[in-house]
Amino acid sequence: YRIALILGLVLLIISGTLGCGAKTPEDIFIAAQKALNDIKSYSTVITYIVVDGEEQREYRFKQWVSTPASFKIQMLAPENLVGKCIVSDGNEVLIEHSKVGDSLIFKAESLEQQRPLFIGDFLNSFWLSEDVEKKIHVDDEGTEYVVLTCPSSETGTSKGRQELWLRWPKLVPTKMVNYGGKNDISELILFEEFDKNWKPEENFFSISD
Secondary structure, three states, X not given: OHHHHHHHHHHHHHHHHHHHHOOOHHHHXXXXXXXXXXXXXXXXXXXXXXXXXXXXEEXXXXXXXXXXXXXXXXXXXXXXXXXXXXXXXXXXXXXXXXXXXXXXXXXXXXXXXXXOOOHHHHHHHHHHOOOOEEEEEEOOOOOEEEEEEEEOOOOOOOOOEEEEEEEOOOOEEEEEEEEOOOOOEEEEEEEEEEEOOOOOOOOOOOOOO
């Protein structure tokens, strides 16, 4: 009797543990939403690929972002852009190129549609859209991703869409993809060394006169 009682308690503990550990897809989506909402600033290294018809351009840069609109971009490739730095304090954007000794300042809103898509830009489109999709994708190596999809804000009335991929279970952003109206990739943003715990030092995004 005593052995049977012990075995019964062990089975109850095991079943309870398994029940608590198993997550439904909806649990995973809720966790992803919370993780994204909690990102107030981040740093990352980005490979940014732009596809225009038969032409493909690739850029690589270090990026620092702080919501709602401050960012800094330091170009790493191609070679002719190394040393170029773009800083925004949310109101103005400073573009400096140390190699040519040139600098320009613009109003932030004038360049909003010409900069690479940020995670915050995607989230604004996702939360405001009624036509969204959420899915779990497992690649050939067994790595699990949460994929969020919404219409692309840059394609107007066309049927373009954009995706944000998060690696499970740490929910680290790995890439964003923009698709054109014909379901072809127009932009691909690959995240490396993503640090969602990065915090800017004072005056990190300041623009000196």
